[in-house]
Amino acid sequence: MTDGPGRTQREKVGRLGWTDAFDAVVVSGGIDAPKPAPGSFRGLADALGVPPEAVVYVGDDPARDVEGAATAGMVPVQVRYDGGPDASPLAADTIERSALATLPGVIEGLADRAEDA
Numbered sequence: 001m002t003d004g005p006g007r008t009q010r011e012k013v014g015r016l017g018w019t020d021a022f023d024a025v026v027v028s029g030g031i032d033a034p035k036p037a038p039g040s041f042r043g044l045a046d047a048l049g050v051p052p053e054a055v056v057y058v059g060d061d062p063a064r065d066v067e068g069a070a071t072a073g074m075v076p077v078q079v080r081y082d083g084g085p086d087a088s089p090l091a092a093d094t095i096e097r098s099a100l101a102t103l104p105g106v107i108e109g110l111a112d113r114a115e116d117a
Contacts, residue, residue: 001044001057003064006030024048035061036068045074056107060097062088075110077103 002009002025009027013019024047026040033039045052052073059065060079066088069076078091079100087094095106 001026001028001035001040003028003034003040035059035064036071038068038072041068041072041074045072056092056110058095058103060084062086062090066091075114077106077110 002013004027006027006029009029010025013022013025019025024044026044026047028034028037028040028043031039031043033043035041041052041055041057044057045055048055053075055069055074056077057065057069057074058077058079059069060081062078062085066076066078067090070090075092076088076090078088078094079097080087080094081097092110093106095103
C-alpha cells in the first residue's frame with residue numbers, strides 16, 4: 001500500500017519492476033483514505049481477500065505504517081535504516097533495509113510465533 005495519486009504510484013511500481021512482486025497494490029489516493037486511516041488498511045485486506053489479522057504489513061514510518069497497521073489489526077513489521085526513526089513498540093518485528101532479502105524468513109518467524117501462542 002502506498003499513499004498518493006493512483007496513476008502516479010502505480011506507474012512508479014511498474015517502473016521499479018514490482019508489479020508482479022505483490023499479491024495486491026492499494027493506492028490510498030484511489031480510496032480517499034491516506035495512511036494511517038483505517039480505511040486504507042481495510043482496503044488492503046479487502047484487496048487480498050483476507051481479514052486484517054492475516055496481513056503482515058511492512059513499512060518504515062512508525063506512525064503511518066506501524067501504528068496504522070496495528071490499529072487496523074494487522075501484524076506490522078518496521079523497516080529500519082541508518083538515521084531513521086527508532087523502532088516502534090507496536091512493531092511485531094523489525095528488519096534492516098539492507099536485509100530486506102531476508103523478509104520472507106522474518107514473516108515465517110512471525111507465523112511460527114503465532115502458532116506457538
